[in-house]
Amino acid sequence: MKALIFLVFGLLSYFFSGQTYPTLDNDKLLLYYQTIHSAEKHIIQNEMREALSQYKTAFKMNAKPPAKDIYNSMYVAIELKDKDFANKQYEVMRCFQYPFEEDFLAKNKGIIAPKNKKCKNKLNTALIVKLDSLFELDQKYRLLSKGDYKKVQKEMTLGDSIASTRLLELIEKYGFPTEYEIGLAGIRPKFLHKFYFIIWHQSAGNAYSPQRVNFSPYLQKALNEGKIIPEYATFLMDLNNGTNFFITDAHDLRSKTNHVVLGEKVEYLECCYINKFYYPENRSPEQNEKIIQNFARINARRTKIGLSILDEMVQKGIHRAKNPNTPFLFPDARVRVQVITNEEAEKQFLIQYMKVK
Structure with missing residues (x-):
């Protein structure tokens, strides 16, 4: 009961917040992202022809689409055996130096035929080296700590201060980096550029390394220039500002496991559970009435x-969890x-979460 009361308080807190929240003021980009969300909705419904049509429409609006959209549209084209479009997107990803799996070409033999043409975009090698060195500094003491951040708090705080201020200098000099300038070599999961983690660690609520730089104004500018996708911009701005403007606890989606070892693949997952307040009958x-107003x-x-609406976000999560490959x-x-x-942990979990219907 206490958990549910706390949840309601968290949901209703938005009604009493006088803070302003960021928006995307570029109408052309807004329409682009709406079209991309439509394509992604078709993907999870296994409507690949419709998805590809939406991607092609979207790309006419954006001369430099995010790598995530190029990548997803490439796989849609592969499923449809649209060789021309699949190869066109593959060449763009190759020029970004995206680290394809070793067996990618073997798996898609007969569809992907690399031409290795000269790349149109030229990567900024000097900037890549500088950003990589800052990421190494950001990660150095986190890795050495093996999870015990208190042990290296002083060193980590100093490292974060240096990394964040130098990153700010680079952004002011070169603009907000994208895959068109720094590529995707060594990219983190889900197309997270490594320097995003430096911004991440400037969280307003970071208990181990106090915030030195608030990157929100730069994220807002980059968002309106199409240099960062809304999903990452909102996530990082919320972290930097200590806000929670774009998500609710009721949309908290989880998979269960009974065994996990740090650094190893999870052996067993049971999908999917969601906060009970997601369903009106609870x-x-x-x-x-108040929660519906808040969701709206x-x-x-x-x-x-x-961004896509909350329910579409949940459906993407369910699709991803149920289709790990x-x-x-x-x-x-x-x-x-x-x-x-153990059984007690299971009991406590099921007080707040239930199987997705």
Whole structure:
């Protein structure tokens, strides 16, 4: 009961917040992202022809589409055996130096035929080297700590301060880096550029390394220039500002596992569970009315900044969790792993979460 009361308080807190929230003021980009969300919706419904049509429409609006969209559209074309479009997108990803799996070409023999043409975009090698060195500094003491950050707090705080201020200098000098300048070599999962982690660690609520730089104004500018996708911009801005403008606890999607070892692949996952308040029958009439209003407000915020609505986000998460080998990447498909090792932990988990219907 306490957990549910806390959840309601968290959901209703938006009504009493006088803070302003960021928006995407570029109408052309807004339409682009709406079209991309339509394509992704078709993907999870296995409507590949419709998805490819939406991607082609979207790319006419954006001369430099994000790598995530190029990548997903390539795989849609592969499934449809549209060789021309698949190879066109493959060449773009190759020029980004994307680290394809070793067996990628073998798996797609007969569809992907590399031409290795000269790349149109030229990567900024000097900038790549500088960003990589800052990422190494950001990670150095986190890796040495093996999870015990208190042990290296002083060194980590100093490292974060240096990395964040130098990153700020690079952004002011070169603009906000994208795959068109720094490529995708050594990219983290879900197309997270390594320097994003430096911004991540400037969280307003970081208990181990106090915030030195708030990158929100630079993220807002980059968003409106199409240099960062809304999913990452909103996530990082919320972290930097200590806000939670675009998500609710009721949309918290989880998979269960009974065994996990740090650094190793999870052996068993059971998908999918969601907070009970996601379903109206688990709310009182008074709660239901207020929560529906709150969902509408948050969906309005999400739409104005180029995100998909909350329910579509959940559906992407379910699709990703139920299809772990799918090649498609949806950055807003958030599914947390819940480790449950005994009956009491299971009991407590099921107080707040239930199987997705």
